[in-house]
Amino acid sequence: MTLAAGGIVAVALGVLSVSAASPANVTDAGGAAQAGAEATTQVSPPPPTAVKTGRPAPVRADYAGRVKEQGGLIAISVRNDKVIAYFCDGRTEAWFAGRAKDGEVTLKGFGGSSVSARLDGDRAVGGLRIGRKSWDFTAPTAKKPSGLYRASAIVRGARLKAGWIVLADGTQTGFAKRGEQPVAVPALTPGTDPTIDGARVDAKDVDEFIGEMP
Known part of the structure; x- marks a missing residue:
């Protein structure tokens, strides 16, 4: 799943944030993309x-x-x-x-x-x-592997951050940015490390990162 760039608001990882890019896709279990509704x-x-x-x-x-x-x-x-x-x-x-x-x-x-x-x-x-x-x-209620995932890494001198939500039926959506620039984010296979903007990152489930949140 590829999400185009164009971010409007962003803050550093660990800080509550609202970020944006365009256009949007939510991908279902069959792999079809549905455009995010206005x-x-x-x-x-x-x-x-x-x-x-x-x-x-x-x-x-x-x-x-x-x-x-x-x-x-x-x-x-x-x-x-x-x-x-x-x-x-x-x-x-x-x-x-x-x-x-x-x-x-x-x-x-x-x-x-x-x-x-x-x-x-x-x-x-x-x-x-x-x-x-x-x-x-x-x-x-979400049972693993469905649920919330997050990744963070330094890529070419800038902080890369990504988040995903995975539903029980396989539907998922995600968002990623490096620095303040949105980048394409792949569909997540829980338990694997995805490659984003040319770098392999550790996609953590919520148990691994909730303690880092404010």
Whole structure:
């Protein structure tokens, strides 16, 4: 899967970020590419807030699913009370971090972007906001090899960063950049080291990098 360049916002690895490039692809299990949909939802209304359930948040859980009416994917991972999330549609990515409490999470990203969700055991249900646009999502429990992956390396003097979301049916999307420049990112085979911009990188699953997140 090849994603074209044209980034608009980026921050260093380990810092919550929103980055963009154009065009976008989400690749399904059969290898067909679907163009990432342009946002068509209402501008300005906030995403649904998580409803307090009175249940404790899971100590360890992973969720991955589709963002409704947008075409991208979202992944959420919980380790104790620490939670991270990643949104990607192939041209835009955003990282989020926060805490879990009372069965709900509220996560913050760059530039006021946010994720809020309630964790209902076998799924996370909530809303995503990036800039002035917002969408709903439902993300079922993700079992390895599906889930969230990330890579980071120094390539020809610049930091290369990449992220992927892999769904249970094989659908996946990813985004990569070297320095501030988006670069083509290959489809990920979990458990292997992909080559990006001429360099082989270590694609870590969430257990290997969640401790590095803020």
